[in-house]
Each structure stands twice: as structure tokens, then as C-alpha cells.
Amino acid sequence: MAMQDINQGKNTTTHTYQGLGPSLLMPTWLMIGIFLVLPVLMMLVYSFLTKEFRGGVIWEFSLNAYDQFIFDRGLFGDDPPKMEWTYIGIFWRSILQAGIATLLCLLIGFPTAWFIATRVGNSKSIWLFLITIPYWVNLLIRTISMKFLIRENGPANEFMMSIGLIDAPLQMINTNFAVQLGLFYSYLPFMVLPIYASVERYNFSLSEAAADLYSSQWVTLRKIIIPTVKPGIIAGCILVFVPSLGAFLAPDLLGGAKSFMIGSLIEDQFGGQAGNWPFGAAVSMILLSMVLIVLTFYARLQSRRAS
Amino acid sequence: MKFSTKIATAFFTLLVFAMPAHSAGKLSIYHWFEYIPQELLDKFAAEHDVEVTMDTFDSNEAMLAVLKAGKMGSYDVAVPGDYMVEIMNKDGMLDTFESSELSNFDNMMPEWVDVGFDPGRKSSIPYQWGSTAFSVNPAVYTGDINTWSLMFDPPAELQGKINVLDSQGDILAMAAIYLGIPQCSSDRSELKALNDLLQSAKVHWASFASDSAKDKLVSGDVAASMVWNGVAARARQEGAPVTYAYPKEGYVVWMDNVVLLKDAPNRENAIKFMNFLLDPINAAAVTNFAQYTAGVKGVGPLLSEQVKNSPELNPPALPVGTFVEACTEEVQKVYDTIWLNLKK
Numbered sequence: 001m002a003m004q005d006i007n008q009g010k011n012t013t014t015h016t017y018q019g020l021g022p023s024l025l026m027p028t029w030l031m032i033g034i035f036l037v038l039p040v041l042m043m044l045v046y047s048f049l050t051k052e053f054r055g056g057v058i059w060e061f062s063l064n065a066y067d068q069f070i071f072d073r074g075l076f077g078d079d080p081p082k083m084e085w086t087y088i089g090i091f092w093r094s095i096l097q098a099g100i101a102t103l104l105c106l107l108i109g110f111p112t113a114w115f116i117a118t119r120v121g122n123s124k125s126i127w128l129f130l131i132t133i134p135y136w137v138n139l140l141i142r143t144i145s146m147k148f149l150i151r152e153n154g155p156a157n158e159f160m161m162s163i164g165l166i167d168a169p170l171q172m173i174n175t176n177f178a179v180q181l182g183l184f185y186s187y188l189p190f191m192v193l194p195i196y197a198s199v200e201r202y203n204f205s206l207s208e209a210a211a212d213l214y215s216s217q218w219v220t221l222r223k224i225i226i227p228t229v230k231p232g233i234i235a236g237c238i239l240v241f242v243p244s245l246g247a248f249l250a251p252d253l254l255g256g257a258k259s260f261m262i263g264s265l266i267e268d269q270f271g272g273q274a275g276n277w278p279f280g281a282a283v284s285m286i287l288l289s290m291v292l293i294v295l296t297f298y299a300r301l302q303s304r305r306a307s
Numbered sequence: 308m309k310f311s312t313k314i315a316t317a318f319f320t321l322l323v324f325a326m327p328a329h330s331a332g333k334l335s336i337y338h339w340f341e342y343i344p345q346e347l348l349d350k351f352a353a354e355h356d357v358e359v360t361m362d363t364f365d366s367n368e369a370m371l372a373v374l375k376a377g378k379m380g381s382y383d384v385a386v387p388g389d390y391m392v393e394i395m396n397k398d399g400m401l402d403t404f405e406s407s408e409l410s411n412f413d414n415m416m417p418e419w420v421d422v423g424f425d426p427g428r429k430s431s432i433p434y435q436w437g438s439t440a441f442s443v444n445p446a447v448y449t450g451d452i453n454t455w456s457l458m459f460d461p462p463a464e465l466q467g468k469i470n471v472l473d474s475q476g477d478i479l480a481m482a483a484i485y486l487g488i489p490q491c492s493s494d495r496s497e498l499k500a501l502n503d504l505l506q507s508a509k510v511h512w513a514s515f516a517s518d519s520a521k522d523k524l525v526s527g528d529v530a531a532s533m534v535w536n537g538v539a540a541r542a543r544q545e546g547a548p549v550t551y552a553y554p555k556e557g558y559v560v561w562m563d564n565v566v567l568l569k570d571a572p573n574r575e576n577a578i579k580f581m582n583f584l585l586d587p588i589n590a591a592a593v594t595n596f597a598q599y600t601a602g603v604k605g606v607g608p609l610l611s612e613q614v615k616n617s618p619e620l621n622p623p624a625l626p627v628g629t630f631v632e633a634c635t636e637e638v639q640k641v642y643d644t645i646w647l648n649l650k651k
Contacts (some may be wrong), residue, residue, distance in 0.1 A: 018439065023490075053370055054368075054371060054394060054398075055368075055372050055375045055641070056375045066392075072330070075499065075502060075641060075644055075645070075648075076495060076498070077640060077642060077644075084649075086647060086651045089651060090651060130416075151526060151528055152527070152528065153526075153527065173528065174513050174514050227369045252516075253519075255515030256513060256515060256516070257473055257514060257515040257516060257650075258509070258514060258515060258651045259650055259651065260647075260651060270372050270645075271366070271368060271369040271372050272366075272368055272369075272475065272644065273368050273474075273475035273476055273639075273642070273643065274475075274646070274647075275368060275371070275372065275645045276643070291381070
């Protein structure tokens with residue numbers, strides 16, 4: 001009897017929403033359509049249009065933007081085309097910076113996440129809370145504060161000189177180191193939080209079992225813990241790497257804007273003298289495709305391993 | 308489907324309510340950062356019973372990009388620099404007015420009425436003008452500072468301690484002045500010389516920054532920086548031990564102008580605002596704040612002592628400054644490549 005009641009109830013529910021599936025999904029479709037597909041499509045279309053002098057586009061098909069990315073025609077644009085290395089160099093520099101920042105985040109973030117996940121009871125949420133507090137402050141403000149900390153006569157240098165670590169102030173501001181520090185500091189919680197979520201689900205009896213079988217701590221870490229929490233590590237790395245790749249606040253404020261990064265190169269196409277919207281759109285599309293290819297490759301690899 | 312119609316109705320209702328409503332009692336300004344005192348905006352709002360809103364930009368090009376990207380029709384007035392007025396006018400982004408609409412029209416200094424970028428002042432009024440050169444800490448470099456070689460071929464004391472403006476137009480114009488070649492020259496050997504000069508100068512530059520140039524001088528991060536004269540004056544007053552240079556090769560002058568934008572939602576208030584700024588009392592208030600020079604008659608007696616005697620606002624008779632020119636598309640393309648080479 002009870003069973004029948006439940007079934008009846010279920011039927012009623014099913015009946016109420018019968019055929020409404022598509023419209024119930026509408027908010028999701030609208031979200032994806034308006035905020036994801038539409039802007040990206042616009043960029044894609046713009047990247048194939050003709051540039052208008054000083055910003056804007058002319059609605060004529062053109063491959064000039066991609067041509068500019070690939071071929072170097074010299075200062076005056078009429079040398080025989082050579083391979084253009086400038087933009088590849090800018091991409092490489094950004095990838096390197098973002099990679100180093102990700103590595104730093106992982107080195108600090110993993111032990112931090114491990115520490116938090118292994119606390120008992122309430123103190124876990126307090127630690128997590130402490131991690132997120134700085135992120136209530138706007139990124140721009142935090143980056144500027146970092147600038148104050150590491151400038152030539154700033155507190156960081158004064159502290160190191162007072163304890164006798166260095167004799168003269170270190171040149172930290174306007175260097176690559178400053179950019180990496182800024183990126184690391186900006187995105188650290190994106191590394192800690194996913195790893196924390198993974199470690200929290202980790203079954204610690206696995207570590208005990210390994211120890212029972214005479215595994216050293218290093219081997220346990222490498223063969224048992226890291227593979228188990230790997231999804232968290234990878235999620236963290238992606239969350240740090242991808243925004244670092246397009247970052248332009250840290251390179252601008254901490255690095256002195258001396259060299260283009262992908263983010264500032266794109267920004268310059270829209271807000272700078274260059275005013276080359278199709279090229280800015282093309283660089284964005286190339287960056288987007290690169291990230292997508294890497295992520296798809298990774299997803300394929302994962303699903304092949306799983307099966 | 309009934310249900311989805313409801314959702315759609317709800318959605319579009321939301322959209323409609325989210326749109327800002329423009330009433331007659333409003334004025335929307337697109338202005339440079341830190342360039343007008345808030346009290347002056349409040350004064351205008353009180354005098355004319357108008358609700359004033361203002362957004363800011365940090366370069367002429369950034370402003371142009373925002374307006375071109377669909378913001379036309381949402382601002383009433385903007386404040387572009389000299390060459391940008393010409394560009395916007397050619398692109399049909401400016402509305403015109405009759406001089407009779409502005410009762411204070413004749414307050415303009417005569418030399419600023421028939422300007423090359425807006426002959427006869429059909430769409431713009433002068434806001435402030437000034438110069439662009441550089442400031443140096445004379446304790447770090449004790450020699451003669453009035454030459455561009457301090458920026459482009461710096462002495463050992465200044466190497467690695469120089470900030471430059473993050474602005475293609477300014478840097479290329481200054482480099483051309485230093486080399487003694489005409490701006491926007493399409494001569495290949497001259498363009499190559501520009502490229503080479505910037506390449507060799509860059510290794511001595513610590514950073515590219517426009518809006519934090521003052522902060523860098525005050526904090527002592529750099530010993531010299533390219534700056535606008537008003538920023539140089541404010542940096543000095545905030546404790547930076549620097550002197551503003553008037554390079555013997557010449558320097559850049561510019562004039563910012565309040566323009567009436569096409570499709571201004573509150574044209575009438577925009578005209579009132581322009582007229583308001585042509586009143587010497589209000590023009591003096593801007594000058595006392597921003598420390599540039601007004602293009603309005605009768606401002607002199609209203610200036611503060613500090614501004615009147617400021618060395619940054621009282622250039623020597625010689626050399627004279629030159630306006631940055633807007634290059635042709637062909638030359639601009641080479642300039643873009645030079646800029647890319649500089650920052651790659």
C-alpha cells in the first residue's frame with residue numbers, strides 16, 4: 001500500500017512537469033547563450049573582419065588579423081614575409097609566468113590544504129575562513145598593497161636588512177619576480193580550496209595500510225596520496241593557470257608594464273593607440289583555442305584512463 | 308507554451324526595469340581621472356538642479372574605444388585632447404552648437420578660438436592646457452636637466468631609475484622632438500632612427516606608467532619620470548624632490564577640450580555645463596585643483612598663490628611647445644610596429 005502511494009505521488013509530479021523540460025531549462029540556456037556563446041561568437045566574428053583606423057571594424061571579411069599574428073613583414077610591412085616570433089614570444093613569456101605562479105601556488109597550497117583538512121572539528125572552518133579573508137578586498141587594492149610591500153625602501157626590504165639578510169635593498173619591484181609573486185598571491189586560494197576538498201574525502205586508513213606494509217612516508221605520498229587527491233590538484237592548477245595567463249594587473253603594476261603579456265597585448269588592441277579590434281579578437285581566439293585544446297586533451301586522457 | 312511565455316515576460320520586464328531612465332534633470336560626463344574638483348560638480352548640480360554622474364578614463368585612446376564600443380548616446384560631454392577632438396569630429400561623434408547658445412562664449416581666450424582641431428569652436432570649448440615633459444630629482448643627477456637626452460640617452464646616475472608614460476603618442480612625439488625630425492614623418496630612415504632610439508633607450512627605463520607616475524616620484528621608486536606639468540607640480544607639493552624640465556629641443560603641449568557628444572541624452576544640460584565652465588570663477592577652480600592653465604579670460608586674479616608662482620605653469624619664452632599630431636594610417640601602422648618592438 002505504502003509503495004503504491006509513493007508511486008502515485010511520483011506519477012503526479014511527473015504529470016505536472018510533463019513536456020515542460022525544455023522551458024524549465026530555459027534559464028540555463030539563456031545564461032549560457034547570453035553570457036558565454038554570444039560574446040565568444042562576437043569575438044570570433046570580429047577577428048575575421050577588417051580593421052577600421054583607430055578602433056572599430058568594417059564589415060568586410062579579412063584574414064589580416066591572423067596574418068599579422070603569423071607573418072613578420074618588417075617595420076614597413078613590405079619585406080618578404082617571415083615567421084613572426086614576437087607574438088609567440090609574448091605567449092611563451094605569459095605561459096612561463098603563469099606556469100611558475102602555478103608551481104609556487106601548488107608548493108605552498110598543497111601543504112596548506114593538507115594542514116587544514118587534517119584539523120579537527122570547528123577549527124577547519126576557521127582556517128578556511130582565514131584563507132578567504134584577504135579575497136574580500138578588491139584585486140587591484142591587493143596588488144597595489146603588494147607594490148608598497150616590495151618597493152625599494154618598503155617594509156620587505158627593511159625587514160631583511162634589519163635581520164642582516166641583505167646589505168643593500170633588493171630590486172624586487174618592476175621585475176619578473178614581482179609579477180610571479182603578485183600572481184601567486186592573487187590566486188593562491190584557487191589552489192588551496194579544490195585540494196582541500198579532495199584531501200577532505202581522502203580515507204586516512206589508506207595511509208595507515210601503507211605504513212603497515214612498510215611503505216615509507218615519501219612513497220605513501222607519491223603512490224597513494226597524490227594519485228587519490230589528483231583531481232583536486234589538477235582543478236587547482238587549472239584555476240590558477242588560466243586566469244594567470246590573461247592577467248594584466250600584476251604585470252602592469254608590479255612588473256612595470258615593460259613587456260607585453262597576453263592580457264596587456266589584447267588590452268592595447270582595444271584601449272591603446274593601436275586600436276586594432278580584429279587583431280585583439282584574433283589573439284583572444286587563439287588564446288581561447290589553446291586553452292580549450294589543452295583541456296580537451298586532458299579530459300580525453302582522463303576518460304581513457306577511467307575506462 | 309504558457310509557462311515559457313511567463314518566464315520570457317518576467318525576463319523582459321526585468322530588462323526594462325534594469326534600464327536607467329534618462330530624465331531632463333541629468334548630466335552624464337566622461338572625464339579624465341582626477342581632473343575636476345567634486346565641489347565644482349556639486350556647485351553645478353545645485354545651481355541648475357541637475358543630477359551629475361561622471362565616469363573617468365586614463366587615455367584619449369581608451370575613451371575613444373569605449374565610445375566606439377557602444378557608449379555613444381549615454382554620455383553628454385567628454386574631455387578629449389586636441390588631436391582626439393579632430394579624430395572624433397572626422398568620425399562624426401560630435402554634435403555642434405551655435406556660439407549664441409553659450410552666453411560665456413566670448414570668455415574664451417582669442418588664441419584658443421580658431422584652433423586647428425576645431426576651427427571656430429563648433430563642438431568644443433577649451434578646458435585646460437599644459438605641457439608634457441619630465442621631472443628629475445636634482446640630487447640624483449646634478450647636471451643640466453633641460454634636455455631630452457636624460458630620457459633617451461640617460462646618464463649613468465639615472466639609468467634604471469626612469470619611468471616613462473605608457474602612451475605611444477607621447478613617447479613617439481617626444482622621441483621625434485629629441486631627434487629633431489618632424490612628427491608623423493613617413494621618411495623611412497627617420498622612422499628607423501625612431502625605432503633604434505627607443506630600442507636603445509628602453510634598457511635604461513624602469514617602468515611604463517601614466518596614472519601612477521606621480522606616486523612613483525613621491526615614493527622615490529624612480530629618480531625621473533615623464534609627466535604632465537600639473538602632475539609634476541602636485542608631485543612636488545606632495546614632497547617629491549623633483550624639478551620639471553623644459554627641454555631645449557622642445558616639448559609637447561596639449562589642450563583638453565569639453566566636447567558636445569552626438570546623441571547626447573541631455574543636450575540642454577550639456578550646453579549649460581559648458582557655459583558654466585567658461586565662467587572664470589569655475590575655470591579658476593579647475594586650474595587651482597588640477598594645476599594646468601585655463602583657456603578662459605579673467606582667470607588670473609582668481610588663482611591661488613601656489614598656482615600663480617608654480618614653475619611648472621610658467622614656462623620660459625623659449626623653446627615653444629608643439630601639439631602631438633594625429634598620424635596618417637600608413638605612418639600609424641609603422642608607429643604601432645615600433646611600439647610593439649618596444650614592448651615585446
